[in-house]
Amino acid sequence: MQFQGTADYIADKDLMVAVNAAIRLERPLLVKGEPGTGKTELARQVAAALGLDLIEWNIKSTTKAQQGLYEYDAVSRLRDSQLGDERVHDVANYIRRGKLWQAFASDRKLVLLIDEIDKADIEFPNDLLQELDRMEFHVYETGEMVCAKVRPIVIITSNNEKELPDAFLRRCFFHYIRFPDVDTLARIVEVHYPGIKQALVRNALTQFYEIREMPGLKKKPSTSEALDWIRLLVSDDVDPSDLRGDARNALPKLHGALLKNEQDVHLFERMAFMARRER
Structure with a gap:
């Protein structure tokens, strides 16, 4: 599985080396660079070139790491219990899968884009350390362990708005997209x-x-x-x-x-x- 660029995306040799190294190491690829230098588009082109599906998780300042795993809708469950809905007896009915869970549940390899991770709170990367490293997480409400069926290709972008923790950086393969000549x-x-x-x-x-x-x-x-x-x-x-x-x-x-x-x-x-x- 080798990325060699596409007809629609000009990738220099160093960038192709970085993508392929991250794939071989099974490490997230952390891509930094000026806004507008094609970091987000890279993930789309990698997916297109390798014939893989793409899941995009666009990070905002209010995004929490837990949302990438799952969210428990306690309000809906309370409302259904008051209405006598039979669904209330199975807590799984109120678990909403996040982007990481969707990627982990896939039967085939895909590309997971975590876009603009530096927009989130400084603790956001630390909160995903184990999940991205071990490719698994625990669902406390149901007691199940979610493990990736096939390890996805993870591409993480950053505009360098804030420094990322060293522990997070150690788990990534890093590439800086220089502004093109x-x-x-x-x-x-x-x-x-x-x-x-x-x-x-x-x-x-x-x-x-x-x-x-x-x-x-x-x-x-x-x-x-x-x-x-x-x-x-x-x-x-x-x-x-x-x-x-x-x-x-x-x-x-x-x-x-x-x-x-x-x-x-x-x-x-x-x-x-x-x-x-x-x-």
Whole structure:
């Protein structure tokens, strides 16, 4: 079972090595990188390339580790007991399976994505240590032990918003997705927009990287934002020669796709004002 990328996802050699190493070691693959660099999409493409089903667990700030295992609906059971419902005699009727339980119950190998684990409370990763390591957990209400029938491929993503515990990191294979260089990003653009004018791509990417290197920029535009921007340039049939060669001299065309806060917009406006004064 080897991941070698897909026609829809440009994966460099190091990333493919990391995915295949995690599969061989049967360890969770922890993927970090800037937002928009394809961490979530990686799990989908691994599943597609290997012909496996995918279960996605999208983590929020309020998500608890227990929700990934199961939840006991005591309120519904109380209500049913008051109504005389026969279901109340079997507590299993009020156990809702979480994403980990669904993955463990599968008869065939699949990919389990735990997306943006750093959004949750700092104790969240620690609360999943044993379950991800041993691939089993105990259901206290029914007394059963849930064990994975087939060990899933676990891919965990993080935007590095907070540090993860050392004990958790020890159990993972780690890979950092670096921001793509201009040649790689050009290949990614070609995958999404085959046959696009190369002159437009060349000029757009030149300006895009100038924007990313702008001193004082609060939020650098990501790969996904570059794709959105180029899509708009194509749909508006922008002439490649109309793109400014130096991003510091003016706001880029359709800048709302790239600049996502007022501080960065004001930064470009100040740079443009200063450039006009110097002429």
